[in-house]
Amino acid sequence: MPMGIRGVRTEREYDQLLVERVQAGDKRAFDVLVSKYQRRLMRLVSRLVHDPAEAEDVVQETFIKAYRALRHFRGEAAFYTWLYRIGINTAKNHLVTQGRRAATSSDTDAEQAESFDDGNKLRDNNTPESVLASKQIAATVNAAMDVLPIELRTAIVLREIEGLSYEEISEIMSCPIGTVRSRIFRAREVIAEKLKPLLDMPIDKRW
Numbered sequence: 001m002p003m004g005i006r007g008v009r010t011e012r013e014y015d016q017l018l019v020e021r022v023q024a025g026d027k028r029a030f031d032v033l034v035s036k037y038q039r040r041l042m043r044l045v046s047r048l049v050h051d052p053a054e055a056e057d058v059v060q061e062t063f064i065k066a067y068r069a070l071r072h073f074r075g076e077a078a079f080y081t082w083l084y085r086i087g088i089n090t091a092k093n094h095l096v097t098q099g100r101r102a103a104t105s106s107d108t109d110a111e112q113a114e115s116f117d118d119g120n121k122l123r124d125n126n127t128p129e130s131v132l133a134s135k136q137i138a139a140t141v142n143a144a145m146d147v148l149p150i151e152l153r154t155a156i157v158l159r160e161i162e163g164l165s166y167e168e169i170s171e172i173m174s175c176p177i178g179t180v181r182s183r184i185f186r187a188r189e190v191i192a193e194k195l196k197p198l199l200d201m202p203i204d205k206r207w
Contacts, residue, residue, distance in 0.1 A: 015079035022070055030070070034063055037080060040162070041087050047157045048091040048150060058094050062087040077171055084172045088154055095150070137198055144194040148187055155180055156187035 015036075021029035042059050049055045065086050073082060145153055151173070158169045166184075170177045 012078045016075045019070060019073055019075065019079055022067075023073075030067055033079070037083055038063075040080075041083065044084065044157060044162065045087055045091050047145065047153060047161070048088070049094060050146065054094065054098075055091075058091050059087070061094075062090045065090065078168075081168055081171045084158070085174065088172065092150060137195065140194055140198060141191055144191045145187070148190060152183045152187040152190070155183035156191075159184050 015033065018029045018033050022033070038059065041062060042055060045058045045062070046052070046055045049058050062083070066083055069086070073079070145156060148156070154173060155169055158164045158172060159166075164172070166177050166180050169180045169184075173180065
């Protein structure tokens, strides 16, 4: 965040200031918001829409929608949670339009799994063998995430890749925190199941 803006102490306040400038007719302020969030939004959308060109189209459409709707934005939510919500909904609509709707699943209560217990097993010494094994583990995690139902995939990406809180994810996905916890727990279960053969295998046998 640029320093020296009087009264601005947080990212949310800075974003709100930019939003107010856009609402007052300053289009350059929106360019700043695009520049700030384009890469993060692309990282998120790419996890939902796998074709790079299509993901770029979704990101562009998201910013167009956000710009048109910004006059109604009142700052009740942080700008980035509002933007992410638009991006996720645009990605879902794109998949439906393309006839490639991701699998969905019903939610069940699960107030478990705040942490991924297998994480410590991944921390081997930085030898050529462990580097190769780590690459295979990363590829397995990515492959497992890519086939998750879209609501589970969205939740785990927002939590593990974007580092958002359960409260932020709840706001972005428009669902209760209990549902967010359930989705993240179930996504971790699927990923852990895919990783189990690798983690149980001696390191020199993982490739």
